[in-house]
Amino acid sequence: MFGISPAQLIIILVIVLLLFGTKKLRNLGGDLGSAIKGFKKAVSEDNNDEKKSDETEKLDAKATAEKSASTEKEKDQA
Structure with missing residues (x-):
């Protein structure tokens, strides 16, 4: 995956977890999920x-056509 080994990815995830904490990451995930749902909706x-x-x-086009046809019939009858 873009030249990043699984070990490097785990180290990055641990650093992110230490910087932001689990509560902020959980809130971020929930906010992201609700944003995606809103976008799809x-x-x-x-x-x-x-x-x-x-x-x-x-x-509307059909109703206009019917109206004009009935108007023409009325003119022909008169």
């Missing part, structure tokens, strides 16, 4: 909004 909501807006546009 925002992305999925954005995709759902795009799908809904596409469906709404199609329905």
Whole structure:
């Protein structure tokens, strides 16, 4: 992994643990997890909004077409 041996990685992790402590690292992990969940939720909501807006546009176009068709029928009948 990028030229870092497992022994070097363990030494780095021990130093980080000594510098920050377990409580701060636990809080950092929880904050990171909630940030990722929030990001995923925002992305999925954005995709759902795009799908809904596409469906709404199609329905609006269909309703406009039906309205204009009924208006033309009324003109023809008059």
